[in-house]
Amino acid sequence: MSTEKLAQPGERELTSRGFFCAAVAFAMMGFTSTCWGPMLPWIAERNDLSISTSGLILAGFTMHTLIGTVLVQVFGPKKDLIWFIQRGIIVAFIGFIGVVTLNDAVLLTLSGCFAGVGYGATGLALLQLFTRSGNASHVRMNLASAATGFGALAGPFTIGMLGSSNIPAIIILAIGTSLVATRFLTGAQWRVEKFDHKSQTKQNQFQLFIILMAVIFYSGLENSIAAWLPTIIKASDGTLESGALSSAFFYLFFSLGRFIGVYIARYLEPHSIILICILATFLPFSFAMFSRDHMSLGLALCGLFVGPIFPNSSSWIARKTPGFPLATTVLMLAIMAGGFIFPPILGFILELAGIDGFLIALAILLGLSAA
Known part of the structure; x- marks a missing residue:
């Protein structure tokens, strides 16, 4: 199959205004995503559901993010990126209204x-916009991810400060901000390209597989900590608000990790950053395992090292697979698969085996990421 040129190089440049609007939308999506942690016990309490049942609602959300991702890949050559961005956020907005009101x-x-x-x-x-535009850069991707990390911190922190009774207003305002930001986005009037992909990824196939497997388990680790830390705090005679603040503490370190990633991306290659971060996560996690009184602090500190993994995975894959946007889709599928598979499983483990079983399951995920 020959390459089909769908946009001139200059037409694929992400403008400064476009980058700002896209980063705001990305940040507020991060805000909304991390609110699932404090939302799960709130949903369970409000609707008299078990912990595992509320986890299945999150699983349904995450599974369908996979479907949304596949839809963009399948129909990407037919529509501009702005078409998917603006319509996708409307669908998400309507869905989240249902989640917090029904x-x-x-x-x-x-x-x-x-x-x-x-x-x-x-x-x-x-993500395609950040990594595949004509003026995409490794540092710019880290900046966008740092903005997302800030949004991820702000989500549970806002719930912790304003109270769980304000969750509906907080969620609607956050996803609504993303919707408004996409209305002003420029530089996204281009489509993902068609290509002959067999020659694009052969030399990187093994490395790509290893990175994707690590990302699946890393995503399971990150999402499981963020999703169930508020529930653990609440089950330990804490309040839902204190649980939300514990999740915010995790994302505080997560955001710091993203900003540190912006700096070290100037000196280290993405694959080196990924390996260093995964191995370094063993330090705070071991602290959480063996110092039960400071477990929440140890788990929160894990965020410092998992924060830089996603942007550097994205940049590495985009750099190694030029003209192969399917690779970025596969990365998103790997992240979403980890978030879909493992948090519900760990929710059942938490309900059946308690905190000890939960920590052992997290240790297995971390070990698989490093392996």
């Missing part, structure tokens, strides 16, 4: 699934 478990799950489709489509389109 009371029936089935309708909650369906709303979560609907939100997931829009969230996945928008997320992949924004």
Whole structure:
């Protein structure tokens, strides 16, 4: 198959205004995503559901982010990125309204699934925009991810400060901000290209496989800590607000890790940063395992080292697979697969085996990431 040129190089440049608007949308999507942690016990308490059942609502959301991602990949050559970004965020907005306002478990799950489709489509389109535009750079991707990290911190922190009773307003305002930001986005009027991909990834195939496997387990680790840390705090005679603040503490270190990633990206190659970060995560996690009184601090500190992994994985894959946007889609699928598979499993483990079983399961995920 020959390459089909869908846009001139100059037409694929992400303008400064476009980068700012896309970063704001990305940040507020991060804000909304990390609110799932404090939302899970809130949903369970509000609707008289078990911990594992509330986890299944999150699983429905995450599974359908996979579907949204695939839709962008399948129809990407037919529509500009801006088309997916603006319509995807509307779908996510409608779905999240249902998640925070409906009371029936089935309708909650369906709303979560609907939100997931829009969230996945928008997320992949924004990632393609950051990594595949004509003026894309490794540092710029880290800056966008740092903004997302800040949004991720702000989500649970806002709930912790304003109280769980304000969750509906907080979520609607956050995803609504993303929606508004996409209305002003410029530099996204181009499509993902068609290509002959067999020659694009052969020399990097093994490395690509290793990176993707590490990302799946890393994503499971990050999402499981963020999703269930508030529940653990609440189950340990804490309040939902204190649980939300513990999640915010995790994302504080996560955000710091993203900003540190911006700096070290100037000196180290992405694959080196990924390996160093995964191995360094063993330090705070061991602290959490063996110092139960400071478990929440140890788990929160893990965020410092998992923060830089996603942007550097994205940049490495985009750099190694020019003209092969499917690789970026596969990365998103790997991240979403980890977030879909492992948090519900660890929710069942937490319910059946308690905190000890939960920590052992996290240790296994971390070991698999490093392996």
